[in-house]
Amino acid sequence: MSTLLLTNVGELTTNVEGLGDDPADPTGLIRGAAVAIVDGRIAWAGRAGEKPPVVSTVVDAEGRAIIPGFVDSHTHLVFAGDRADEFDARMAGQPYVAGGIRRTVAASRAASDDELRARLAALVEEMHRQGTTTFEVKTGYDLTVDGEARLARLAREVTDEVTFLGAHVVPDEFVGDRDAYVDLVCGPMLEAVLPFTRWIDVFCERGAFTLAESRRILRAGIAAGLLPRLHANQLGHGGGVRLATELDVISIDHCTYLDAEDVRLLAASDVVVTLLPGVEFSTRQPYPDARRLIDAGVSVALASDCNPGTSFTSSQPLMVALAVREMGMTVAEAVWAATAGGARALGRTDVGSFALGARADLVLLDAPSRTHLAYRPGVPLVHAVYRGGELIA
Structure with a gap:
């Protein structure tokens, strides 16, 4: 013993x-x-x-x-390439729009397993040094059947918390036939990733997937035995919160833009709101109002959203500092959100x-x-x- x-x-x-x-x-x-x-x-x-x-x-x-x-419940760690030029452009005043993801898709498709594995291992070590002991990893940077299965397999080598995000954006080859891509995500792609994944997620946002597409994809994942999560309300108001509460997702992530009805629905549900202040830091978008959510009784988590485009940081300590300085949280609330809140967003009771x-x-x-x-x-x-x-x- x-x-x-x-x-x-x-x-x-x-x-x-x-x-x-x-x-x-x-x-x-x-x-x-x-x-x-x-x-x-x-x-x-x-x-x-x-x-x-x-x-x-x-x-x-x-x-x-x-x-x-720390429990980091939202990351995109399996990727290749670099998008520092996009950061430079945003800092010079260019607004953020969904779409740069396709650049990472191209680089990730071209990378070998060993190249992706090396980048992934370096990021995991970086997270450990900063106190993160549990983390989730999403796919979403290949968007082909075999490629998404490959990313899920590599992610599963470092965590049990793997999320299928084939619905990240519509890849270039399907821009003229969105329905065919949604069919692919709900069918062969979902089947290919099932051995490696626990979660299904959708980027429900303008420039990504519509409310109807998101509903269909999440329902397909739920029917296959995956647990639902959702990216929503990052770039503007929309129906993401209503969809999240309708399908009883575990966590809805981003939630920068919420109206009073959204907050009411969240407060009446068990849905965790995962806030990602590294994104607002990196895109110069408004920070979400954590104080409003907490005061309404909503469970809030903090995560890094580590990804090469909009939040290339793995630092949960930074998320705590940003949440306190920019989002109206107390230190106690922010530390809870980055530990126990993250565990709740992953449906875990054994960590956090x-x-x-x-x-x-x-x-x-x-x-x-x-x-x-x-x-x-x-x-x-x-x-x-x-x-x-x-x-x-």
């Missing part, structure tokens, strides 16, 4: 309501804490000095803060918190409190990262 005790923790964010110094605090914050790990699982969390389970190895946190490992029996994923910060994630933006504050009780960074 492997046992480990981390003690002398300056501040422990457990994300277990009722466990912390304030019983009503959903982040379960404990000051002067310790956490015990047995066989890679959380066995105990409480105040240092209280009696933990018998342990064989003790690690002195030296007053550092500890948070659960220090609940008894949860996988022991945790981040030691070179700081006395989680507030430093927003207080010191851009500073590498991650001291150590454990996943399943094993040191990985």
